[in-house]
Amino acid sequence: MEVMTPLMEEVGGDENSDEESEPEHQPHGTTFTQTLLHLLKGNIGTGLLGLPLAVKNAGIVLGPVCLVVMGVVCVHCMHVLVTCSHQLSERLKKSPLGYSDTVAVAMETSSSHCLRKGAHFGRHLVNFFLVLTQLGFCSVYFVFLAENIKQVVEGHRGNTTAAAPVMTLYSNSSEGGGTDAAASGAMMLDQRVYILLLLPLLILLSFITDLRSMAALSAAANVCMAISLVLIFTYILHDVGDPRQLPFVSTWSKFPFFFGTAIFAFEGIGVVLPLENQMREPKRFPQALDIGMAIVIILYVSLATLGYLRFGDDIKGSITLNLPHDTWSNLLVKVLYSFGIYVSFAVQFFVPAEIVVPAVCERVSDPWRRPADLCTRTLLVIVTCVVAILVPRLDLVISLVGAVSSSALALVFPPLVELVVHSVRPSTFLLLKDLSIAILGFLGFLTGTYVTVGEIIYPEEQGHAHLHDDTNWTTPTAPPL
Numbered sequence: 001m002e003v004m005t006p007l008m009e010e011v012g013g014d015e016n017s018d019e020e021s022e023p024e025h026q027p028h029g030t031t032f033t034q035t036l037l038h039l040l041k042g043n044i045g046t047g048l049l050g051l052p053l054a055v056k057n058a059g060i061v062l063g064p065v066c067l068v069v070m071g072v073v074c075v076h077c078m079h080v081l082v083t084c085s086h087q088l089s090e091r092l093k094k095s096p097l098g099y100s101d102t103v104a105v106a107m108e109t110s111s112s113h114c115l116r117k118g119a120h121f122g123r124h125l126v127n128f129f130l131v132l133t134q135l136g137f138c139s140v141y142f143v144f145l146a147e148n149i150k151q152v153v154e155g156h157r158g159n160t161t162a163a164a165p166v167m168t169l170y171s172n173s174s175e176g177g178g179t180d181a182a183a184s185g186a187m188m189l190d191q192r193v194y195i196l197l198l199l200p201l202l203i204l205l206s207f208i209t210d211l212r213s214m215a216a217l218s219a220a221a222n223v224c225m226a227i228s229l230v231l232i233f234t235y236i237l238h239d240v241g242d243p244r245q246l247p248f249v250s251t252w253s254k255f256p257f258f259f260g261t262a263i264f265a266f267e268g269i270g271v272v273l274p275l276e277n278q279m280r281e282p283k284r285f286p287q288a289l290d291i292g293m294a295i296v297i298i299l300y301v302s303l304a305t306l307g308y309l310r311f312g313d314d315i316k317g318s319i320t321l322n323l324p325h326d327t328w329s330n331l332l333v334k335v336l337y338s339f340g341i342y343v344s345f346a347v348q349f350f351v352p353a354e355i356v357v358p359a360v361c362e363r364v365s366d367p368w369r370r371p372a373d374l375c376t377r378t379l380l381v382i383v384t385c386v387v388a389i390l391v392p393r394l395d396l397v398i399s400l401v402g403a404v405s406s407s408a409l410a411l412v413f414p415p416l417v418e419l420v421v422h423s424v425r426p427s428t429f430l431l432l433k434d435l436s437i438a439i440l441g442f443l444g445f446l447t448g449t450y451v452t453v454g455e456i457i458y459p460e461e462q463g464h465a466h467l468h469d470d471t472n473w474t475t476p477t478a479p480p481l
């Protein structure tokens with residue numbers, strides 16, 4: 001749900017209109033190829049880079065398998081949401097519905113009096129999780145940018161101090177060798193200082209209200225991120241480790257961290273309805289969704305598995321943080337991807353700003369609306385900055401956002417909406433399937449939030465006891481030397 005969600009929501013336009021449904025073909029809509037590219041861009045972001053650590057928290061065998069299963073379930077929930085939206089809009093002769101309106105209309109048309117009364121609350125609840133998710137993305141971006149910029153600055157300083165006569169294109173050392181030692185001798189700033197230095201730059205970026213003016217920058221950001229991924233794959237394929245030296249299945253205490261990170265990466269459900277509504281041939285959207293998400297799943301599983309094989313237990317919250325500082329290509333990866341994430345911050349911030357800012361501005365007089373607009377945007381950015389400072393570990397921020405908000409949007413709401421839409425005569429299979437998915441999402445929400453918050457509050461106790469626990473009951477034992 002990362003790069004394209006706000007752009008698509010903006011294009012989606014008037015979701016509450018009572019006009020008749022859109023025609024089967026929209027001459028000015030997006031083509032099949034454009035929709036496919038938007039799906040790819042909407043699902044590839046910082047979550048992808050954290051998946052190797054997710055595989056570590058599940059195991060080299062269980063991790064990839066669970067990634068595939070979770071991807072298939074998430075894609076199914078996307079199809080469920082699109083189908084329910086179609087059925088409701090056709091039943092009530094409404095224009096295409098967005099996510100929150102689909103939930104609200106499903107509750108309004110339910111045979112249950114309690115659900116009809118709670119339709120307004122349902123709409124606000126979905127919007128709340130959408131805002132929470134987007135602001136969570138912004139906090140992740142703060143930490144990601146700070147960690148990578150810190151490494152680039154200190155790595156460049158270390159390379160300069162070391163004064164190496166030749167820099168190779170790719171290094172086989174994941175530790176950086178003498179580079180880190182040289183860098184450690186120089187003055188190094190705390191990561192929180194980098195977060196604070198980023199604050200004014202991101203506040204200025206949040207003042208952009210017309211995302212169309214950022215079209216060229218967004219395209220450049222996507223190109224930079226694509227180049228970075230190519231360089232990352234080139235590096236990790238240079239020296240792939242032996243999977244027999246890694247735990248096949250990790251301890252169950254780590255699995256909630258896997259769930260939070262994986263669902264954060266797969267949480268692209270918020271973009272599917274706006275994309276489908278703007279497609280020139282909406283009937284072809286399921287095909288585009290299947291192809292696009294198949295590519296995403298393959299990319300996720302391959303980078304997650306190869307990244308864990310390459311760096312083993314040393315894998316960090318973003319695979320870019322494992323790249324050594326002694327080659328220009330590795331520094332270029334961090335610079336290019338950081339630029340892409342910096343531009344994406346404005347795009348992600350657009351959704352919460354469009355929901356919160358008008359609600360604030362309508363309560364003040366006209367002369368004060370512009371100052372109120374800027375102050376509200378500034379306050380929202382400061383809130384995301386404070387979260388990043390309080391939780392400066394990228395893996396924990398990603399896991400927390402994934403467990404708290406992404407699980408609800410991706411796994412809990414869609415099956416419940418399907419049950420409400422088919423509440424008259426639901427089949428036994430439909431009932432069991434939807435309840436199973438919703439319970440899975442809810443359990444992931446509970447366990448993921450619990451262990452992540454526990455790791456944040458007690459980093460020493462749980463950080464060393466769990467994250468560095470070697471009691472993996474299926475770890476192959478190396479023969480004695």
